[in-house]
Amino acid sequence: MSGDNGYFGDVREIEREYRRRKTLSVSWWQIAVTVVIGGNIVLQMATNPYASKRWYVIALVVIVLARVVPAVLYRQRGRTIVGAQGITARDAIQTNTWAWHDVYDIRAELNTNGRVERAQWTTYVYDNDGRRTRLPYFDDWQLPDFHAELADLRAVSAPHRGAAWELRPDVEDRILRRARDRKVWGVVCIAAFIALCMAFVLLV
Structure with missing residues (x-):
């Protein structure tokens, strides 16, 4: 069944x-935009005469692939x-x-x-x-x-x-505690991402 x-x-x-019975829950246009951005990054990496700056382009390629590849695998698996x-x-x-x-x-x-x-x-x-x-x-x-x-x-x-x-009170307490931890880690990750973007802008 x-x-x-x-x-x-x-x-x-x-x-x-x-x-999966329907299209991806995540819209295709989001993946398409990511692919376009990734293609542009690869083009810049191939034509950028400044080899010393290629490290950040490579980092961006890795980030894009880390988003696209799991989405494709999730669709199939x-x-x-x-x-x-x-x-x-x-x-x-x-x-x-x-x-x-x-x-x-x-x-x-x-x-x-x-x-x-x-x-x-x-x-x-x-x-x-x-x-x-x-x-x-x-x-x-x-x-x-x-x-x-x-x-x-x-x-x-x-x-x-x-x-x-x-429902068991002890398990419910653990669920609430884990939910709070996820929120804290979410805030930490967002702050780290913003800091990374600012560092990227300043270094470029």
Whole structure:
């Protein structure tokens, strides 16, 4: 099955796979712009007579490739696979698998990249330590009945977990703490990026 529903005849099935059905959630024009910028950088590197300044051009090429290559790989490899043994999230590079007893919760969350991606809601799996991982292509852009599909998945997976979906205060505390840490690291990364851009402008 591919996640259209949770049934096979009259028997509920947990086996399903969520993969790309529509165009990339991230618009093609963003990738095209990145490729154009990368091509221009390569052209400058090839024609720049000042060899001493080529280091920053090479750095920019690496940055562009670091954005384009994962997007292309994600398009081909990305998927979420659900079975009786557990759930697997496969992104551009990594593959993470959780047995059902290691899954604390599966939650729909508003997409923080809503201005960039078409999906408004996406899905995360949380483990018992409060760590979360995004489930590829399990969102309302790829699935028209996204919330119904998520509710059905939670219902059919509960027997395999051996327990109902219940909140545990200790795990919820860890989830909140990790969420705060992500915000702090986000601010640090933005500040570092701004500092890098300023240094680049001053050095050039």
